Amino acid sequence: MMLSLKNFEVRSETELTRWINDDIKPIEAGRRTWGFWTFNNYWILINSNISTYLTGSSLIALGLTWWQALISIIVGNSLATLFVVLNSVPGAYYHIGYPVVNRYVWGMYGSQFVIWNRILLSLVWYGFQSWVGGECLYVCLLALSPSLEKHIPNHMPASTGMTTAQFVAYIIFCLISLPVIWIRPHKLKKFFYASSATIIVFEIVLLIWALATMGPEGFGDTISAKSSTDSSSSWLMAYGIISTIGSISAGILNQNDYARFARRPKDAILGQVFSFPLYGISCSVVGILVTAATQQRFGGAIWNPPDIFSTLIENGGSRERAAGFFAGAALVVSQIGVNVPGNALSGGFDFAATFPKYINIRRGAYLTAALSVACNPWRLVNTATVFISVLGSYSVFLGPMTGMMISSYFVVNKSKINVDHLYIGNRGSIYWYTWGVNWRGIVAWICGVGPSMPGFLASVDTSISVPTPLIHLYYICFLVGFCISAAVFCLLHYTFPASEVMDFIDSNSAKSLMTDYQDRWDGEVSNTTDGVDKNARIAAVEVNVS
Numbered sequence: 001m002m003l004s005l006k007n008f009e010v011r012s013e014t015e016l017t018r019w020i021n022d023d024i025k026p027i028e029a030g031r032r033t034w035g036f037w038t039f040n041n042y043w044i045l046i047n048s049n050i051s052t053y054l055t056g057s058s059l060i061a062l063g064l065t066w067w068q069a070l071i072s073i074i075v076g077n078s079l080a081t082l083f084v085v086l087n088s089v090p091g092a093y094y095h096i097g098y099p100v101v102n103r104y105v106w107g108m109y110g111s112q113f114v115i116w117n118r119i120l121l122s123l124v125w126y127g128f129q130s131w132v133g134g135e136c137l138y139v140c141l142l143a144l145s146p147s148l149e150k151h152i153p154n155h156m157p158a159s160t161g162m163t164t165a166q167f168v169a170y171i172i173f174c175l176i177s178l179p180v181i182w183i184r185p186h187k188l189k190k191f192f193y194a195s196s197a198t199i200i201v202f203e204i205v206l207l208i209w210a211l212a213t214m215g216p217e218g219f220g221d222t223i224s225a226k227s228s229t230d231s232s233s234s235w236l237m238a239y240g241i242i243s244t245i246g247s248i249s250a251g252i253l254n255q256n257d258y259a260r261f262a263r264r265p266k267d268a269i270l271g272q273v274f275s276f277p278l279y280g281i282s283c284s285v286v287g288i289l290v291t292a293a294t295q296q297r298f299g300g301a302i303w304n305p306p307d308i309f310s311t312l313i314e315n316g317g318s319r320e321r322a323a324g325f326f327a328g329a330a331l332v333v334s335q336i337g338v339n340v341p342g343n344a345l346s347g348g349f350d351f352a353a354t355f356p357k358y359i360n361i362r363r364g365a366y367l368t369a370a371l372s373v374a375c376n377p378w379r380l381v382n383t384a385t386v387f388i389s390v391l392g393s394y395s396v397f398l399g400p401m402t403g404m405m406i407s408s409y410f411v412v413n414k415s416k417i418n419v420d421h422l423y424i425g426n427r428g429s430i431y432w433y434t435w436g437v438n439w440r441g442i443v444a445w446i447c448g449v450g451p452s453m454p455g456f457l458a459s460v461d462t463s464i465s466v467p468t469p470l471i472h473l474y475y476i477c478f479l480v481g482f483c484i485s486a487a488v489f490c491l492l493h494y495t496f497p498a499s500e501v502m503d504f505i506d507s508n509s510a511k512s513l514m515t516d517y518q519d520r521w522d523g524e525v526s527n528t529t530d531g532v533d534k535n536a537r538i539a540a541v542e543v544n545v546s
Contacts, residue, residue, distance in 0.1 A: 010359065017356070018357070018425050019425045020423045023348075023349070024097065024099065024353050024356050025423070026095045026260070029522045031261060033186045034186070034268070035271070036271040038188075039262070039267060039268060039272050039275065041189075042258065042341065043276050043279055043280075044199055044200065044337075045192065045334070045337035045338050045342075046248070047280040047283060048199045049129075049334045052283040053283055053286065053287035054304065055073060056070075056287045057291065058243065059073070062240060062243075063236055066222060066223040066292070069240060071237065072243075072244060073285075075241045076240070076241040076243070079245055079479075080244065080248055083245070083252045083402060084248075084272055086406045086410070087253070087255050088255045089265070089409065090409050091255070091260035091262075092260070092267075093265050093514050095517075095521065096256065096260055097257040097353070098115075098254035098256045098257045099349060101405060103422045104408065104417060104501075105405055105441055106438050107432065107436050107441070108425050108429060109436030109437055110437035110441060112354065114401055115354055116350075117401075118250065118253065118254055118350050119351065122344070122346045123368060123374075124372070125250065126343035126344055126368055128375075130372065133170075133335030133339065134171075134172070134174075135166070136328050136335055137169040137170075138165065138169035138310075139310055140325050142324070144325065146313060146314065148165050149165050152165040152168060167378070170377075173332065174369065177340060178369070181340055181365045181366060181369060185261055185341070185345060195333050195337040198330055199330065199334050202330035202331070203283065207289060207290060210289065210294050211289070213293075213297075214293040219292040220296050221295070223289075236475075239475035242476050242478045246395030249395040250346075253402055255272075257345070287303065291303050305327070305331060312324055344366075344368050344369055346368075348366075349361060351368065352364045393456055395477060395478040396452045396474070396478075397481075398478070399477060399480070399482040399485075400444070400445045401445065401485075404445065406486065407485075412489070412490055412493045412501075413505060414510065416505050416508050416513055417513065418430055418513075430498070430501050430504055433498060440492035440493055440496065441489065443492060444484075445485055448481035448482070448488070451473050451480055451481075451484065452473060452480060454474070458471065
């Protein structure tokens with residue numbers, strides 16, 4: 001039997017078009033299940049993982065002392081919290097996700113630019129975090145069999161930077177992640193509770209163990225080095241602050257994807273304003289303290305947790321092997337917890353918005369997982385240092401995008417969004433702008449990226465020499481790009497106003513819009529609610545939009 005494209009269309013209660021399916025439309029009451037503790041647990045997973053744990057080491061490697069690194073981490077996480085909360089508001093009140101929000105910022109077709117940027121980040125970061133997860137699983141396998149490398153002979157070329165056993169661990173990690181990807185976002189609460197509890201217990205036990213067993217030698221020079229107070233140190237601290245923000249900049253950018261599942265707007269706001277900095281800062285502090293407490297024992301600072309437990313297993317007995325196994329298992333849970341919601345589902349949202357007739361969140365998330373292998377994550381970790389530098393500095397491009405999203409909602413649109421028009425892909429939409437593209441967004445983004453580009457290129461290619469002031473400008477690239485793009489975007493909209501958008505803003509009240517849309521969506525049911533009686537009307541969720 002001949003197959004047509006019709007056979008591959010997703011199942012949807014909503015009439016499928018180029019711009020909408022059930023996973024892209026505004027979230028109805030049946031799927032708004034994320035409360036305060038769901039957001040709290042979400043940020044435990046996102047901010048309590050190996051990448052955050054290693055933040056201290058990356059800043060100390062820059063030349064900062066432990067206390068300078070700690071100040072950078074605290075300030076960076078505090079600023080990142082502000083950006084996360086501000087960028088969550090459209091999703092919390094209008095229940096629309098990142099790809100749809102950017103339609104009123106960039107235009108219906110212009111939004112594809114930022115969507116594909118986020119897809120690229122999802123692919124690379126999913127592969128990277130999966131490889132790190134494989135390293136954690138390798139610890140479990142090593143604990144079960146200290147002669148693992150002999151049992152799985154190595155056939156990998158030295159140029160790959162890995163062994164066959166490590167590659168097998170990576171594949172196993174990818175496979176055990178697949179069932180979690182299947183869970184729809186509004187049903188992740190139980191997984192969040194179980195995995196976040198595992199991570200918190202692990203971090204506490206790890207810290208207690210390190211401090212209780214460090215011996216009379218005490219801390220190593222990790223937290224005893226003398227500080228420098230010259231101007232270069234100040235600029236390094238500024239760079240450390242922006243690096244802390246940059247490490248989560250992709251999560252800041254698309255936070256509407258998760259805020260739209262909030263039962264009430266205050267659940268998204270309060271559930272993030274405390275949890276985000278708390279867990280981001282505490283995990284980094286644990287990383288510094290554990291490394292310092294174990295430095296004398298290991299004869300040097302070991303920052304990476306899988307390396308700590310691999311060293312214990314290789315030099316210990318059955319007790320160390322048991323401890324290594326359970327520690328590795330906890331780290332595997334941690335990596336799945338950050339990788340699935342942070343990267344797989346993010347890619348799923350974006351793919352679903354790009355091809356809504358044929359891809360839903362599940363298909364998009366699995367597509368993200370499959371395509372991530374093509375990024376050769378083992379090379380990213382082991383050999384491609386330049387590419388990692390590029391990836392870590394991507395906030396040069398994301399800062400301006402974030403600034404435009406926040407300024408567009410609060411300043412240009414004054415919190416008034418015509419949600420219906422975000423799903424009209426022609427001149428009938430007030431967000432069509434010019435041929436489907438908001439040229440003001442393009443100009444604003446270029447203005448925000450431009451000043452940081454010389455320093456960015458010099459950081460990637462050390463053979464490039466640029467003046468010191470431009471290097472310093474790059475050190476604060478996220479804030480510079482954020483502020484410039486936000487200001488230029490607002491200025492262009494006031495100098496060259498989009499008449500239809502301005503007419504809508506002038507003739508409507510934000511509170512009335514939110515209430516009207518809320519009433520309409522509360523009565524809708526989607527087949528993605530799984531198991532909800534489609535003949536039953538879902539009870540409306542009371543939302544205080546004042």
